[in-house]
Amino acid sequence: MTTPTITLNNGVQIPQLGFGTYKLPPESTRDAVLWAFEVGYRHVDTAQMYRNEAAVGRAVRESGLARDELFVTSKLNNAYHPHYEAHAAFDRTLDDLDxxxxxxxxxxxxxxxxxxxxxxxxxxxxILASGRARAIGVSNFQPHHLDRILTEGSVVPAVNQVEIHPWFVQQEVRAYDAAHGIVTEAWSPLGRGRVLEDPAIVRLADDLGRTLAQVVLRWHVQRGDVVIPKSATPERIVENAGIFAFELDAGAMDAVTALDRGERTGSSPDEENRTDR
Ligand SMILES: NC(=O)c1ccc[n+]([C@@H]2O[C@H](COP(=O)([O-])OP(=O)(O)OC[C@H]3O[C@@H](n4cnc5c(N)ncnc54)[C@H](OP(=O)(O)O)[C@@H]3O)[C@@H](O)[C@H]2O)c1
Known part of the structure; x- marks a missing residue:
């Protein structure tokens, strides 16, 4: 499997398909990530909040792949926005990922x-200037949050990772990102599995002879977003990577986009204020 890459606004290439690790407990994360690398994923998404960075780091080391063949993302946890705390937390991320x-x-x-x-x-x-992150970005930022980064910061975020799936298509955030050279990355791209039961997805999968998840993931990549499905199931990890040998036509793309219900599976960025996790 060869995954297409997207060029970020600082020239760094990001594989368009990544492997999500939210809710993978540390004891199974290593095996799942190693399997994902074996079947061809080259991009893994972790976070301080997931408490599995060390297991991701183990899989990276044990994969036998050169470090520069892999793309590793992590995220600053909510308790660490103060400047000194952010630096200390990033140092721990590098330690944990080794x-x-x-x-x-x-x-x-x-x-x-x-x-x-x-x-x-x-x-x-x-951190970017120090060379210890090849690119920096944000997650769950609405346009009005990004406005502040663009006016008060010096570097334009390379990526905005937000919830996107057929029931929550995020046209406004995606348009803002695109207008500012920010790549949009879709989290919960399968709506945590829930959108797969939508009758329109079932019909399209039947018509195309593809699985429900493949139809949804293909819709994401054809929109031009980076997509990071998570699965703990080896067969599904393979299935979710099988999205580069077929296409949705314009009618199918529109039909999936039309499923939008404005329905989030996760928190709203304007309301999420917990710093205790
Ligand atoms: N930045 C953020 O705030 C944020 C928030 C949430 C998630 N994320 C990132 O985005 C990644 C993906 O999001 P997510 O984990 O919330 O949800 P998701 O990838 O949309 O869905 C994962 C769920 O779908 C199931 N699934 C996976 N492949 C399937 C398939 N082919 N057929 C049927 N069911 C399938 C999985 O079950 P099994 O595991 O049992 O196979 C799991 O229950 C996360 O892992 C994380 O890396 C980021």
């Missing part, structure tokens, strides 16, 4: 009630 650098480091949530994401962004800019 690597000299990450390919992408994101602010996990903007936490608007705390109001310190611009300060955190300053720390990420310094």
């Amino acid at each position: 690597t000299d650098y990450v390919d992408l480091f994101l602010i996990h949530w903007p936490l608007p009630a705390l109001g310190r994401f611009v300060e955190a962004w300053g720390a990420l800019e310094e």
Whole structure:
């Protein structure tokens, strides 16, 4: 399997398909990530919040692949927006992953009630300048949060990782990202499995002779987004990578986009303010 790459605004290439690791417990993360690498994934998404960075790092080391063949993303946890805390937390991420650098480091949530994401962004800019992150970005940022980064920061985020799936298609955020050279990355791309039961997805999968998840993931990649499905199931990890040898026509693309219900599976970025996890 060869995954297409997208060029970020600083020239770094990101594989368009990555492997998500949220809710993978540390004891099974190593095996799942190793299997994903074996079947051809070259991009893995972890976070301080997931408490599985060390297991991801083990899989990277044990994969037999050169470090520069792999793309590793992690994210700053919510408690660490203050400048000093952000640096200390990033150092722990490198220690836990047992690597000299990450390919992408994101602010996990903007936490608007705390109001310190611009300060955190300053720390990420310094980390980028130090060479220990090849690219930096944000996650769960709405346009009005990004406005502040663009006016008060010096570096334009390379990526905005947000919830996107057929029931929550995020046209406004995607349009804002595109207008500012920010690549959009889709988390919960399968709506945590829930969107697969939608009758329109079932019909399209039947017509195309593909699985439900493949139809949905193909829709994401044809929109031009990076996509990071998670699975703990070896067969599904293989299935979810089988999305580069077929296409949805314009009618099928529109039919999936039309399923939008404005329905999130996760928190709203304007309301998520927990710093205790
Ligand atoms: N930045 C953020 O705030 C944020 C938030 C959430 C997630 N993320 C990232 O995005 C990644 C993906 O999101 P997610 O894990 O929330 O949800 P997801 O990838 O949309 O869905 C995962 C769920 O779908 C099931 N599944 C996977 N492949 C399937 C298939 N082929 N057929 C049927 N069911 C399938 C999985 O079950 P099994 O595991 O049992 O196979 C799991 O229950 C995360 O792992 C994480 O890396 C980021």
